[in-house]
Each structure stands twice: as C-alpha cells, then as structure tokens.
Amino acid sequence: xxAARILLPLFIIILHTACGAAxxxxxxxxxxxxxxxxxxxTFASSYINAESQYLSGAGDLGLASFLAxxxxxxxxxAVHYRIACIYEAQQRYTEALFFIKKARKLDPKNRWYRxxxxxxxxxxxxxxxxAAIFEQLMSEDPARSVFFQEALRLQLKAGNRAKAMDLxxxxxxxxxxxxxxxxxKIQLLKAEGRYLDAxxxxxxxREKYPDRSVYAFREAELSLDAGNAExxxxxxxxxxxxxxxxxxxxxxxxxxxxxxxxxxxxxxxxQRLLVNDELDFQRKKDLLDLWQxxxxxxNDSMARILNLLExxxxxxxxxxxxxxxxxxxxxMDSLAATYYLHMLYADSVLNxxxxxxxxxxxxxxxxxxxxxxxxxxxxSEMTELFPAMAQAHLWKAYGAFQLNNLxxxxxxxxxxxxxxxxxxxxxxxxxxxQRILCARGRTDEAMVLARSGVQKWPAEPWxxxxxxxxxxxTG
Numbered sequence: 254x255x256a257a258r259i260l261l262p263l264f265i266i267i268l269h270t271a272c273g274a275a276x277x278x279x280x281x282x283x284x285x286x287x288x289x290x291x292x293x294x295t296f297a298s299s300y301i302n303a304e305s306q307y308l309s310g311a312g313d314l315g316l317a318s319f320l321a322x323x324x325x326x327x328x329x330x331a332v333h334y335r336i337a338c339i340y341e342a343q344q345r346y347t348e349a350l351f352f353i354k355k356a357r358k359l360d361p362k363n364r365w366y367r368x369x370x371x372x373x374x375x376x377x378x379x380x381x382x383x384a385a386i387f388e389q390l391m392s393e394d395p396a397r398s399v400f401f402q403e404a405l406r407l408q409l410k411a412g413n414r415a416k417a418m419d420l421x422x423x424x425x426x427x428x429x430x431x432x433x434x435x436x437x438k439i440q441l442l443k444a445e446g447r448y449l450d451a452x453x454x455x456x457x458x459r460e461k462y463p464d465r466s467v468y469a470f471r472e473a474e475l476s477l478d479a480g481n482a483e484x485x486x487x488x489x490x491x492x493x494x495x496x497x498x499x500x501x502x503x504x505x506x507x508x509x510x511x512x513x514x515x516x517x518x519x520x521x522x523x524q525r526l527l528v529n530d531e532l533d534f535q536r537k538k539d540l541l542d543l544w545q546x547x548x549x550x551x552n553d554s555m556a557r558i559l560n561l562l563e564x565x566x567x568x569x570x571x572x573x574x575x576x577x578x579x580x581x582x583x584x585m586d587s588l589a590a591t592y593y594l595h596m597l598y599a600d601s602v603l604n605x606x607x608x609x610x611x612x613x614x615x616x617x618x619x620x621x622x623x624x625x626x627x628x629x630x631x632x633s634e635m636t637e638l639f640p641a642m643a644q645a646h647l648w649k650a651y652g653a654f655q656l657n658n659l660x661x662x663x664x665x666x667x668x669x670x671x672x673x674x675x676x677x678x679x680x681x682x683x684x685x686x687q688r689i690l691c692a693r694g695r696t697d698e699a700m701v702l703a704r705s706g707v708q709k710w711p712a713e714p715w716x717x718x719x720x721x722x723x724x725x726x727t728g
Contacts, residue, residue, distance in 0.1 A: 330359035346376040381411040395427045448479035466492045482509050500529045511543035527561040534572045570599045590618035607638050616648045625655035643673035663689050680715045
C-alpha cells in the first residue's frame with residue numbers, strides 16, 4: 254500500500270505529461286497540470302527530482318523539495334498527497350493529516366486520498382471519523398468488501414457497537430446473507446451475552462448452506478451457551494448422522510449427556526474421544542471431570558483411561574500433571590510418581606519455565622513410593638532452580654538422609670533453616686535436623702533445637718510435639 258502511495262502520483266504525472274506533449278488540448282489537463290505544456294514539463298521534472306532525492310535516502314532534502322513545490326503548486330492535489338505520505342512514513346501523523354485534507358479538498362472523490370485520510374484519522378485517535386470515510390466508500394462501491402471490513406473494525410475500535418451492528422445490517426441489505434457478515438454479527442451478539450440471538454443468526458447460515466455441518470454445530474454450541482440444551486441435541490444428532498466421525502459434535506453431545514447425569518453407554522464415546530489427536534486436552538479434561546462426577550471408577554479402569562490420555566498427550570506437561578493428580582488422588586502412588594517424572598521431562602524438552610509446585614508434587618510422590626535415590630536427585634535439582642525456597646533444601650536434605658548421606662543432609666537442612674520464615678517450613682526442617690543429629694549421636698544438640706522451636710513458635714502444636722518426642726527419646 255505504501256509503495257502504491259509513492260508510485261501512483263508519480264505515474265499519473267509522467268503519464269499526464271506525456272499525454273500533454275502529444276495532445277495540446279484543454280481536455281488533457283487536470284489538477285496536476287500547470288497553465289501550459291512547458292510548465293507541465295517543469296513541474297514533472299521538479300516532482301521527479303524531489304522524489305529521487307527522497308528515495309535515494311536524502312529524506313529531509315526530498316521533503317523540503319516537495320514543500321517548495323507545494324508553494325508553487327498550491328492547487329495540485331498530487332503534491333499535497335505525496336507530502337502526506339512522507340509525513341505518514343515518518344509517523345508525523347498530524348502534519349500528514351493536514352496535507353491530505355488539502356488534497357481531498359481539491360479532489361474529494363479520489364479513493365486513495367480518502368483511504369489515507371482514514372488511516373491518519375485512526376492514527377490520531379479518531380477511529381469513528383475514519384470509519385465514516387470507509388462507510389461512504391462502501392456505499393459508493395459495495396463490491397469492495399474491504400471497505401466494509403475496515404469500517405466495521407474502526408467502529409468497534411471506537412467502541413460503537415450499535416453503529417457496528419447497524420453497519421452489518423446495511424451490508425446485508427447490500428449483498429445479502431454472507432458468512433463473513435453474519436460471523437461479525439454473531440461476535441457482537443456474543444459480546445453482549447445474547448447467545449440465543451446469536452444462535453438464531455447461525456440458524457440462518459445453516460438454512461442457507463445445509464451441506465455445511467459446521468453451521469449446525471455452531472448453532473448447537475450457541476444454543477448450549479444460552480442454556481438451551483433441547484435445541485442443541487437434535488442439531489448435534491443431525492451432524493453425527495451426516496458425519497459419524499465428527500468428534501467435536503460427539504464431544505459436545507457427550508458433555509450434555511454427562512451434565513444431565515446420563516452415563517449409560519458413555520464409556521465407549523469417552524474412550525474414542527480421549528485418544529483422538531484432534532481434540533485438545535482441555536476439552537478431554539472437562540469431559541473426564543464430568544464423567545467422574547457420576548461414575549464410580551475402579552483404579553484399574555482409571556489406569557486405562559490415564560494411559561489413553563498419555564498416548565494422545567504424552568508430550569504435554571499439563572496433561573501429564575493432570576494424570577499424576579488423578580493417580581495421586583486415588584493413592585496410585587507409583588503411577589502418580591511416573592506421570593510427574595514424565596511431566597518434568599516434558600517441561601525440560603520444551604524449555605518451559607519450571608514451577609515449584611510441579612517439583613513438590615513429584616518429590617512427594619517419590620517419598621510415598623520410597624524411591625530415595627530419585628527423590629534426592631530431584632531435590633538437588635530443586636535447590637538449583639529454586640535456591641531461595643526453604644522447601645527445596647528440605648527435600649534435598651530428606652533424600653540425602655534416607656540414603657544415609659548425613660553430611661549432605663545436615664548441610665542442606667541447616668541451609669534451609671537459615672531462610673525458613675514460615676512456621677511449617679521451619680518446623681519441618683527442625684524435625685528433619687533433629688533426626689539427622691540423633692542419627693549422628695548428637696542428641697543434646699537435637700534437644701536444644703527442639704526447645705528453641707517451642708520458644709520460636711509457642712502457638713504451634715507441632716513444635717511442642719517435637720519437644721515431647723525428644724523428651725521421650727532421651728528419657
């Protein structure tokens with residue numbers, strides 16, 4: 254577009270000059286011409302010289318030449334237009350708007366001038382005025398859909414939803430029912446929460462294009478958003494009758510059934526959808542969560558379901574974390590630990606930013622299955638990734654303690670205690686440190702640590718329980 258703005262006036266001037274030399278008649282002259290052929294040639298030469306200066310990199314000199322030419326040719330719209338284009342390229346929109354308005358005054362019907370003025374009005378914070386220009390262009394040339402699209406975009410940018418809706422309705426009167434126009438209307442209706450009206454608009458598209466099942470599906474979605482499942486169900490059944498492999502329609506129909514507690518025969522569709530590579534994970538998660546609310550699932554069945562999810566989403570950390578969470582909630586600890594470890598690996602492959610909670614879930618699962626070596630490795634990794642987190646040092650210390658590496662265990666626990674500000678973190682580290690000290694035969698130090706814990710956290714039952722344990726241990 255910018256290249257066209259540079260070349261268009263230059264082309265017109267050259268063409269007109271050539272025509273002027275061949276045909277010395279008044280009909281050959283326009284607002285870019287001067288009084289006679291000689292002045293036309295001089296003007297064209299000056300224009301080309303200014304353009305050459307600008308395009309060769311001497312932008313300021315080229316602009317100065319155009320401004321000097323504009324003083325000589327104040328009634329030449331092409332010169333005003335070119336100056337406006339240069340100012341636009343320099344992002345000096347106010348100056349550009351000043352000159353394009355001059356050009357439009359001289360040649361009010363020129364489409365290029367009007368489009369540039371609309372662009373500059375938008376840049377200067379007047380999208381509604383810019384929209385008005387494109388609406389006028391749309392009225393004059395309905396066949397060019399870009400005028401409607403720009404007018405609509407600008408009205409929405411100006412926050413004029415009512416005018417945008419009116420514009421869409423006028424466009425429909427011009428060209429009839431079109432998918433693009435109706436889609437824009439549906440977007441507006443949805444933004445206003447008018448889902449049933451949006452569904453009615455989608456119905457119009459469905460009836461005009463009965464062979465496009467996507468419109469029936471979209472109408473069902475909008476009907477469901479409006480709380481009208483009864484309208485959605487037959488639409489989805491019709492979609493599936495036309496195309497039994499339409500997984501989106503099957504998923505939405507299953508969602509409706511499960512929301513109503515209708516679980517009979519739901520396991521088969523659920524399995525098919527879980528392994529479908531085209532259905533996104535979040536959609537599957539929502540369906541599985543609904544299904545679990547109404548079905549008592551054995552651990553064996555859940556393990557098979559999780560395996561299906563992993564087959565389709567084994568490289569997605571969020572899916573692996575969800576599998577681990579489901580397994581952990583059912584105390585399927587070994588399976589949970591496996592999924593969490595896969596989650597951390599998938600995160601590293603994707604170079605995703607690590608999250609402490611994901612590591613905490615992993616080490617806790619490893620603790621439950623007593624995989625001390627792997628727990629220590631992950632705990633050590635946590636201290637590198639989250640050095641300021643007391644819990645990271647707690648897990649490293651705990652893993653080292655279980656492996657009987659007491660030097661590392663004591664060092665990590667002491668470091669964690671130095672930064673523990675929360676009672677739960679400090680007391681957990683104190684409890685572990687007491688066990689480490691006792692294992693090393695330093696019971697007196699462990700007792701001192703227990704007593705200081707009660708002094709630091711007098712209202713915490715856990716602090717008192719630690720002291721009671723040490724008193725009982727030492728008699």
